[in-house]
Amino acid sequence: MNRRNFIQASLGIGALSAVGLEALAATQAKSVGLQLYTVRDDIQKQGIERVLEQVAKLGYKQVENFSYNQGKFFGKTPAEYNKILKDNGLKAVSGHYTTGRSTKFGMGDGLTRNWEKAVEDAAAIGQKYVVLAYLVDDERSAEDYKQLFGILTKSSETAKKSGLTLGYHNHDFEFTQKVDGEKPYDLLLKNTPVVMEMDLYWVEKAGEKPAEYFAKYPGRFPLWHVKDMAKTPQQEFAEVGTGSIDFADLFKHAKQAGLKQYFVEQDVCKRPPMECIKTSIDNIQKAKWG
Template identity: 75%
Template sequence: MNRRTFLQSTAGLSALAMLGLEARPNAKSVGLQLYTLRSDIQKQGIEKILAEVAKLGYKKVENFGYNQGKFFGKTPTEYRKILADNGLKAISGHYMTARSKAFGDTDGLTKNWDKIVEDAAAIGQEYAVIAYLIDNERKPEDYKQLFELLNKGSEVAKKAGLTLGYHNHDFEFTQKIDGEKPYDLLLKNTNVIMEVDLYWVAKAGENANEYFKKFPGRFPLWHVKDMANTEKKEFAEVGVGTIDFGALFKDAKKAGLKHYFVEQDVCQRPPLESIKISIDNIQAAKWG
C-alpha cells in the first residue's frame, strides 16, 4: 500500500469513527425481530426506526404485525423501498393463526393466508413464521387441528417461494398431550421448520442442543435472547445473562442454522440501547 492509498484508507476509517460506526470487515450478519422496538415504531414511524437499526449494524430484520396488506402501515412496494434504502433485508415475518380473536380480527394462517405469503414474497421474505398460540388455542384438539393447518399452510407458502415455520415459547414444553410435549408433536406431525427461541427453551428447563441432535436440520432460524441472572429470570441483552450461546452455536450446523435474530420482549432500558448492547456483544463474541 502506497502513502496516498494509506492516507485515503485511514481518512475513510476516521470518517466512519466520526459517524459513530466502527469498521468491521468481518462483521457478522445479525438480524433483529422488530417486535423489540414496537413502541418506538408506533411513536416515531418505521422509516426512522429502520434507519436507526441499520446504523447499529443490523443487516436483517424479522417483521411482525402485518395486516390487511400492510407492513407497519406501508404497502409491500413502499416497505421494500424503505428496507432497501437502509441496506436491510426482511428475511422472515411473524403471523398468528387467526383462530382466536384475542388480538382482534387480524389476518393469519386461517385468514387471507394466500395474500399474506404473496405480500411476504413481494418484499423478499424467505420465511413466514407462526409466532404464538393464544391461551384458548392450546387444548389437545387445538393442537391436532394446528398440525393440519400448518401442513396445508406450508404448501401454500411453498407456492409463493416461502418456507413456513413455528416459533416457540415455554408452554410447548411444559404442557403434555397424551403424555408428550406439544413441541415434540409439532416436530413429528408437521413439515414446517422451527424458529427456536433460545430463551424460552432455557426457561422451560430444556436443552436446545438435544433437540438439534434429535431433529437435525429443522432449526434454520433462531431467536437469540439472554436470561438475567435473577430469581425472575427476566429478558436480558445478549451477552450479559446466563445463556451459554457458545455451546449452542457449536451445534449450529447440525441444527441447520441459516439466520438468527436478536429479540428482547421487554427491555429495562430504552430498546434501542438494548439492541445496541446485544449486537456489540455478538460482534465481539467468538460464536455467531
C-alpha cells in the first residue's frame, strides 16, 4: 500500500570524553517525529496504544496523525487519544486530512466536511498544524485546482481561529502536472496562504530541487517529510540514511526554509515497519544533520 491508498542506552558515561559528552547531548537534543502512516498496518493489527508505546521507546518525540474521522483519532476520542500520547511522552504536532470532496474516499471528514469540528479536535490534542495530505486523482483538473485555492484560503482562516496553521503536503504530481502552463505546486504557493509540508522524497523524485524552493519562498516550509530514496533504478522508498538523498545538504537550508519539525516517513516498507523506523531514527541520531 502506498500513499495513494491513504485513508483506507546503555552508554558508559564515565568513559566518555568531554567531546563524547557533547556529542551525546547533541544526539539527545534531536527531536525526531514520525508520520504514523508508516506503521498503519501495525496500528490495524495491534491497536494505537501498543504502537505508540513502541514508537516512543525507539526515541521518537513527536508524531503526525492520519485517519481522523467522525470526531475520532484512530477510533479514539480526542481525550482518549491525548491520554495515550501523554502516557508515552509523545506530542501530536500535526495531522493529515483530505479535502473531503472525493467520492473515492467515501466523502469522509476534511476541509469541506465538518472542518470546524476537525480543527477543534486537533487543537484539543495539542496539534499546531493541520495538513492537506493528498489530492485524489479525481480532484486534479484545472478547475479542481482553482476551486482548491479558495478552499485552502477559507480552511486556513478556520484553522487560525483555533490557533492552528494549515499546510499542504506534496507528492510528485504537483510538479509533473501543468495547469495553465504552471506547476500546481507553484500555483499553490502563489495563490494560497498555507504553509508547505515538503516531502523531500517526492520533490526529488519529480526532478526538482528543494533548496530552490526554499530560496524562492523563504520561511514557507516549516514541516518536512524526511524520506529516503533507494539507490536502485526503481528509486523505491528506503530507510533514512540508507538511500541517495543528501539530507546533510538539505538541512543546511533548514533556517531559510523555516523548518520547525520534520517527520520520518516510509510509504512502503520491505521489512517490518518497526524495524524500518528504528533504522531511520538510529541513523538520524548518528548523523551530523537533523
